[in-house]
Amino acid sequence: xxxxxxxxxxxxxxxxxxxxxxxxxxxxxxxxxxxxxxxxxxxxxxxxxxxxxxxxxxxxxxxxxxxxxxxxxxxxxxxxxxxxxxxxxxxxxxxxxxxxxxxxxxxxxxxxxxxxxxxxxxxxxxxxxxxxxxxxxxxxxxxxxxxxxxxxxxxxxxxxxxxxxxxxxxxxxxxxxxxxxxxxxxxxxxxxxxxxxxxxxxxxxxxxxxxxxxxxxxxxxxxxxxxxxxxxxxxxxxxxxxxxxxxxxxxxxxxxxxxxxxxxxxxxxxxxxxxxxxxxxxxxxxxxxxxxxxxxxxxxxxxxxxxxxxxxxxxxxxxxxxxxxxxxxxxxxxxxxxxxxxxxxxxxxxxxxxxxxxxxxxxxxxxxxxxxxxxxxxxxxxxxxxxxxxxxxxxxxxxxxxxxxxxxxxxxxxxxxxxxxxxxxxxxxxxxxxxxxxxxxxxxxxxxxxxxxxxxxxxxxxxxxxxxxxxxxxxxxxxxxxxxxxxxxxxxxxxxxxxxxxxxxxxxxxxxxxxxxxxxxxxxxxxxxxxxxxxxxxxxxxxxxxxxxxx
Numbered sequence: 001x002x003x004x005x006x007x008x009x010x011x012x013x014x015x016x017x018x019x020x021x022x023x024x025x026x027x028x029x030x031x032x033x034x035x036x037x038x039x040x041x042x043x044x045x046x047x048x049x050x051x052x053x054x055x056x057x058x059x060x061x062x063x064x065x066x067x068x069x070x071x072x073x074x075x076x077x078x079x080x081x082x083x084x085x086x087x088x089x090x091x092x093x094x095x096x097x098x099x100x101x102x103x104x105x106x107x108x109x110x111x112x113x114x115x116x117x118x119x120x121x122x123x124x125x126x127x128x129x130x131x132x133x134x135x136x137x138x139x140x141x142x143x144x145x146x147x148x149x150x151x152x153x154x155x156x157x158x159x160x161x162x163x164x165x166x167x168x169x170x171x172x173x174x175x176x177x178x179x180x181x182x183x184x185x186x187x188x189x190x191x192x193x194x195x196x197x198x199x200x201x202x203x204x205x206x207x208x209x210x211x212x213x214x215x216x217x218x219x220x221x222x223x224x225x226x227x228x229x230x231x232x233x234x235x236x237x238x239x240x241x242x243x244x245x246x247x248x249x250x251x252x253x254x255x256x257x258x259x260x261x262x263x264x265x266x267x268x269x270x271x272x273x274x275x276x277x278x279x280x281x282x283x284x285x286x287x288x289x290x291x292x293x294x295x296x297x298x299x300x301x302x303x304x305x306x307x308x309x310x311x312x313x314x315x316x317x318x319x320x321x322x323x324x325x326x327x328x329x330x331x332x333x334x335x336x337x338x339x340x341x342x343x344x345x346x347x348x349x350x351x352x353x354x355x356x357x358x359x360x361x362x363x364x365x366x367x368x369x370x371x372x373x374x375x376x377x378x379x380x381x382x383x384x385x386x387x388x389x390x391x392x393x394x395x396x397x398x399x400x401x402x403x404x405x406x407x408x409x410x411x412x413x414x415x416x417x418x419x420x421x422x423x424x425x426x427x428x429x430x431x432x433x434x435x436x437x438x439x440x441x442x443x444x445x446x447x448x449x450x451x452x453x454x455x456x457x458x459x460x461x462x463x464x465x466x467x468x469x470x471x472x473x474x475x476x477x478x479x480x481x482x483x484x485x486x487x488x489x490x491x492x493x494x495x496x497x498x499x500x501x502x503x504x505x506x507x508x509x510x511x512x513x514x515x516x517x518x519x520x521x522x523x524x525x526x527x528x529x530x531x532x533x534x535x536x537x538x539x540x541x542x543x544x545x546x547x548x549x550x551x
Contacts, residue, residue, distance in 0.1 A: 062129055064143055065136045070164055070297075073104065075137060079126040080145055080157055082167065083109035085296055094440050094448045103243055103296055107192040110245065110294055112169060114155060115184040117279060122149040130157065139163050152176040165297025166307060174287040181282050185290035187247045188274040189237045192265075194219055197241065201433045203321040206260040206273050208236030208246070214318050215260075219271055222260045229258040233314050236260075236273045239299065239321075242436045248293040248313045249275050295319075298436050301333050321434055328427035333435060340437050346450050347443030350432075350529045357424070358536040378407050432526045443528065447478075450525035454478045475520035478527045483516030485534035492541055 063074035066085065073085035085104035092098050104110065114123050124130070130145035137143045142160035149155070154174040161167050173183050196204045196219070206217040210229040215236075217227060232254040237246030249256055255278040263270045275292075282288045293311055297303065299320045308316035322329040335356075339349035381403055389396035403409075432438060438450045446456050454476020490512060519527050 064132060064134075066161065067136060067138050068161060068163065071161070075143070075159065077132050077145060078129050079111065080124070080128070080130055081109050081111040081126075082294065082296075083111075087298070090298065091440065094442075101243075103245065108190070108194075108238075108245070110187070110189050110247070110296070112157070112171065112292075113186040113188070114171060114173060115186055115276065117182050117184075121153070121181055122151060124149075124155055137161055152178065153181060164303060165295060166311075167294040167296070168291065169294055170289065170291045172287055172289045173282060175282045175284055178284060180284065182279050183282055183288050184277050184279045185292075186274060186276040187249070187292050187294070188272050189245050189247060190270055190272045191238055192268050192270050194238075194269075194271060201430065202241045204240055205238065206236070206271070207239050207244075207319060207321075208258060208260075208273065209234045209315045209318055210236065210258045212314065214315065215258075216321075217260050219262075222271060223262045223269065226259060226261040231256050231258055234258065235313055235316060236275060237295070237319075238271070238273050239319060241434075242299055242439055243297070244299045244319045245296045246294075246316075246319060247273070247275055248295065248311065248316065249277070250291065251312055251314055253277060299434070300436050301330075301337055321430075323426070323430040325423050325427040325430070328423060329430045332427050332431045336431060336435060337437060340441075345443065346435075346438050346441035346525065347447065347528060350450075350525055351532050354529050354533045355536065357428075358533065358540070361424070362540070375409060378403060378409060381407075428529065429526065432523060432529065438523065438525045441525075443524070447524050447528075450528070451523050453521055454524045454527065475516060476524070476527075478524055478531060479516050479520040479522075482519055482527050482531040482534065483512045485531055485538065486515055487512040488538055489534060489541070492538065 062076055062078040063084070064077055066073040066075055070088055071085060072088055073082075075082055075084075083104055083106055085102070087101045087103060090101040092101055111126075113125075116123060124147050128147055130147045133144045133146075134141055135143075137159060139161050142158055145157040145159070147155045153176065156172040156174065158170045158172075159167060160170075169187070171185055173181075175181050194205075203216050203218075205219045206215070206222060206227075208215050208229075210231040211234070212231075215227070215229065233249070233251035234256070235246050235248035236258050237244060239245075257276045259272070259274045259276070261272045261274065263272070277290055280288050293307075293313070295307065301317070301320060304317050304319055307313060317330075320333075322333075332353075336349055336353055339352050340346050343349055343352065382400065385396060385399050385403065389399060440448075441450045442448045443450055447454065453474065456476045457474045458477070458480055490509075519530065
């Protein structure tokens, strides 16, 4: 039977490896959205020809300016695309004079189409230059684009922006052609040759809630095949680790088609998250309208939740990848964000969070430490039994079980608390991976970005020796401190002494060193959390050992 030490280390190793493996395999007041006009004489929902996919190019003479406290960019009057957007509150790095983060550009853009199954109906396309009434889009001044085809059909596109990161695009088609026409509306988030950056523990690629179900697809999966969905309400888009671009269409409209697709244009891979409304028939003298909310911003929980509630967007919070343990990850992220808002330092918020969590876990962790203390107290007796019955494994096992019964020790009593803590470990790892508040957030001293590894390498004497070392040797101060605390915990635990008389695997003794090198490549915020959690565990374990008079 295995000892408590081995159970503890194996559980930690397994949980860590599971996280490592699974993640690689597998606000301000918002403006209310204008409600879309009910469908006019719904026609058959037969397929319509999609416009030819053409990548946008810079066209300054037709650009409209986007300007707010959070965003700057341009909207192209040629084609009506949103293909230039920069965040004013986020920098690309912590370096001085680092440029702002650019989200949308000619390789990552949002376009809108009006489709029809009337073969002779002239529609606006990527070369259409819309007439504009205002050259600047601000939260206080929407812009309106109009275009009339030769048949007497007028197309009107009104775009507004709130104080944060939500656009509202209202398309209207006014039929003065003298005959009924069939119309469908479409919106698409497109990305050219995307690169997945940073941690693969966070989903990057296609995402949406379609037919009330979360759909997530990586770029590689969509490159092999397209995915189509039919939904009533919902949203879809493309996400990075920290940013998201999504289209939220009419939440009450049935029969909307969602599609995740890939195409090759000019020898470039183009990935598209598209929605298309059902075809409607528009009588003479009538108009059809469609409204879509376009989010292009940071995946900040408070912000996303505010939009979900204000605009009634179904499960919009799932734009953030909460992972398998949603019921833990979401509240953990709420608490961490709340603490950050109070103390103004994400590193301090992590320390407070670890302390609060440790207090809440006291009853569970206490049982584990109590079991370890009792095991360590009877360790001399177990060593004596191993010496006496070293050549009789069956008798050794019987005598060991008898000793456990006599001393009222259950060596498995610490396993359940450890199993309970594994989901907590998963959830915290996820929270610290997805939290945009940790991005470029400073702690104290040399930690200027909690989302990046500790920059001070012990193998360069903390930067004093200017030589290049392999990345796996870039072990900072905090990973070393974590390794030391892990070693202290290991020394406090009873030595692994299996009842079958076999020796403890030597690798277990090296786990603090192994974890030091592994955690050296992780975000410093996660390492700080683990180190502080270890310190709290050592304090609690020392108390339990003193209580049971264990050296």
